[in-house]
Amino acid sequence: MPEIAEISRIVHYIRKHLAGKAIANVTANEDAIVFKDTTHSAFVNAMKGKTVVDAQQQGKYFWMVMDSPPHPVMHFGMTGWITFKQAPEAHYRADVTEDDAAQAVVWPPRFLKFELEMAGGGDNRVAFTDPRRLGRVRLIDAPAEGIRKVSPLKENGPDPVVDGLDETWFRQVLGKRKVPVKAEMAECDSRNQALLLDQSFISGVGNWVGDEILFHARIHPEQYSNTLSEAQQKQLYESTLHICTTACGVLGDSSKFPKDWLFKYRWGKGKKGNKLPSGEKIDFVKVGGRTSAYVKTRQKATGGTAVKVEPGSDEDSEEKKGAKKRKATVKTEEEDEDEDEDEYAPAKKGKRARSAGKGGDAKTALPSKRGRKAVKKEESDEEEDEDEDDEDEESVVTKPTRRGRPPKERSSDPVTADGRDYRASSSRRPGRPRK
Template structure:
């Protein structure tokens, strides 16, 4: 999932290529899930003819300030991104940038497009894409200076880079919350923008076990955690999320490798994985020892012999066979449903089999839980009544009018599929 650094990258490129320019044409795909509290036709009508002032961010959210309300506020979810026709290098994946060096090979609009802005300068187009439809596009009808004071942004905590973090406030929160520290870092109501890999990187540099309770950290650990949070977030944002430029001593450089020897640091230290707060965390047990209470039953403070393995009824938790981190999931996953069935892929988008009678609770808007629970529960499920029949057609909205159905191969040609990220 794009986190604070990747959003900084997008904001940078929006300001570079769109700021000060007018939108001469808007194309949007009808999608009641991605377009939150609005519709694609309303979005087209609201954006057509507007002029872009600048882009800004708060953690994982970003918005484009227009010359008049409403303003689009966006969140990428797990697989969302913005593609620039004039800047393929804007993608945060190095492998994607290399593939797109030859701009003549880029097909437009890109696959999984949700909306496209065609700017007044010829050939300058941008597209919001989302393979799994977990991103959100909203229209906020308030003056630009009020955007952060309304939902979904008002529920979020401070952005470490944009707002900075007061160390005294930061440490008081740690003292008053009894929560595994990794789970607290992921809470967007505490700090905006920290996702899975950023949280792991912070704890790695702070030498703190991801399962240790936040209120058991010593004064020295609190100070180190604060400094590591600021260091990792600022460094990653200054580098615009370009992982090829991250320092060599970062955990990020070594956590993704898979092989017979598993994930290891250059010195041979093993990288282990443990699920904290429903998310898979990477950590190095030889460096990140629990010095206080943890969320693992039966583990005494300071004894980290079984780090990364929860104990249930006297038995160790089964070893994690696959990295559960959302950053490693394919953009169009194929997951087995009941009785080994695989979800259908209609119009280039994954459709997951529905589960009868089960719904996940949606928590506070704008929080990490909202983006995981709501996103998974809201994914639209469409089934064909008969094999080979019932194919869903998705209509395009062009300048507020219905247009060609690109899913059937007519109208504007779709682009190529994105490859799986290489970490």
Template sequence: MPELAEVARIVHFLRQHLVGKTLSKVQAQHDDVIYGKVGTSAAEFQKAMQGKKVIGAGQQGKYFWITMSSPPHAVMHFGMAGWLKIKDTDTYYYRSDKPADQEWPPKYWKFLLETSDEPKSEAAFVDARRLGRIRLVECPADEIRNHTPLKENGPDPVADKDIVTAAWLGEKLKSKKVPIKALLLDQANISGIGNWMGDEILYHAKIHPEQYSNTLSNDQVKELNTAMHYVCSTAIDVLADSEKFPEHWLFKHRWSKGKKNQSSTLPNGDKITFLTVGGRTSAVVPAVQKKTGAVSKDVNEQPANGTAANSKRKRGVKMEEDSEFDEKPDVKSRGSKKASASAVKEDEEDEEKPSVGRRRSTRSRK
């Protein structure tokens, strides 16, 4: 699932190609899930956008929006596999090598936008799995975050860095008794953090993902806050292009899970193991991420070669099966695997269980 950094990538391209331009042509194909589940329709979307000028684009975590010259405004969410394409522009943090993906209009489009201003831009929202959402919000442009669905979500660690401080985070952690990884993934607490970003943040903070949030020391809270801002801002600065992530990041070395005779190891030799937290596969570096307080349960760790260190059923712990979705895309950043029904609620929109899949890039690997 596109996370905070990947969504920031799209906001960048929206500002570059659509903001300041008038939409001369808008087409929308009705989908009773993508539009209908949030109370609108393709016809309403088309009418609301047609002929208006795009005056801005913004983001709160995994949600993003385009504000128009007059209300309503479009607020969107990619779900598991949605994306926004701009004709003749590489907006991808992944890219398929299928020739059909170069076609225009693209397959599985939900709306098409075309500007009248030169140079003309064409954009398309695509979603094969129909887990994304497109809605209209009736309000002044500068009040969009005060309305559903944004008001129900927590602050964005980049857009709201003045809110997401060590003091604020400490109070949030103390108010709940849940595994720290689950707390980070819950969008009601903090917007935008998904599976890979959560793992990266906890690795840099040297915190075990299963440790209860209310057991972290003041020093650990400070480390967590620092790590959160570091990971989020760094990933956004490079527009989620993982080729440009620092070489020592966990992200660069975690993708051997489930492959025989391969192990995931950091450049310094520390091994990466895998466990399940809140229904998600979590990458952990045991040499760094020690359990310093109570944890929600004993967890079986799984080496990167797929051979369980202990039986999957030992102590009643269920470990996630390997899947191709846990493999690294060829070049750029990836989406996270959908949680099971019992897992932490990631956000209000993820109501369906998608099938497992992965994304590839056409850019050659180095």
């Protein structure tokens, strides 16, 4: 899902293409879930004729500063995005060229929630899309400088890039809270939520950013925060700033991430597993519905963990035992990071480029595993991308029975092999004789 780096990218493009321009026309589709504490019609009335002054962000939230209140504050959730008709390359997927992206855009894109048409000539349009409806669009009726003092932003912690982080405060929080550094506990609430994923602690860190931070800090994702040594606390602080600053500095373009980042090798799980160039295996642990990628040879537990692991030892057997006791948690608006494990996996050769944004048309949309069920299969060459849980009719017919024999095909013709029509008789249909 879009995290701090991807949000910095969208803020950059809003400033580039919308700032200083008036909104000539607004359209919005009714959606009582995405439009939070407002309606699509109220959004249209509030935006039409306004001028976009600037764009800002706090972690995973971003907003457009208008020439007068209210201001639209947005959150992408899992699959939300803003597609720019003039700049299809604004999407953060780096495995698609700008030319392919430009050809792939079909307007208006699918799963559209609202569209802004800017004044000033040219076909300058942007669309907020969200296939899974986990994103949120709010109107905040407050002065621009006071937006962060209003919910939901006031409940969020500092943005590592926009605000910076105070090291003393950061280390004090680590020492006071007994929660896993990243992996969620079995029953997640405000008291035991993984520290790096807790937006009230730090804004913008999600699944892949958290994994990258811990990989560079050499800390096990399940280790309790209050068991970190002073050296580990310092390293975690420095890694948090480094990863967030570097990722935002290249606007979330993964092709420009350093080659030694875990990000480069964690996606697209294969049968042989994921490995670093050094040959070290990348493992995945799932706790409370979240999957964390880490490297055991580098990230050893040195203290207490959410799942019992002997400090510094090989935790294979213990993790298998603990996995049986883990429970999935109910996903909320802010707890949707874990469904995008294959989102950054390289596109398969020979397939159509799919980059118009997660809300693009069916040929170009980038839904997650569950989201694929909502997108119609429109081309036969995309059959490999169908959800693994969907069985076609042919596979059901040829499915073997328990005895290993294929079931007998049933004819739709009511006339049986002996020439009798069983519908015209009160006797039971020919089959196995009664005992």
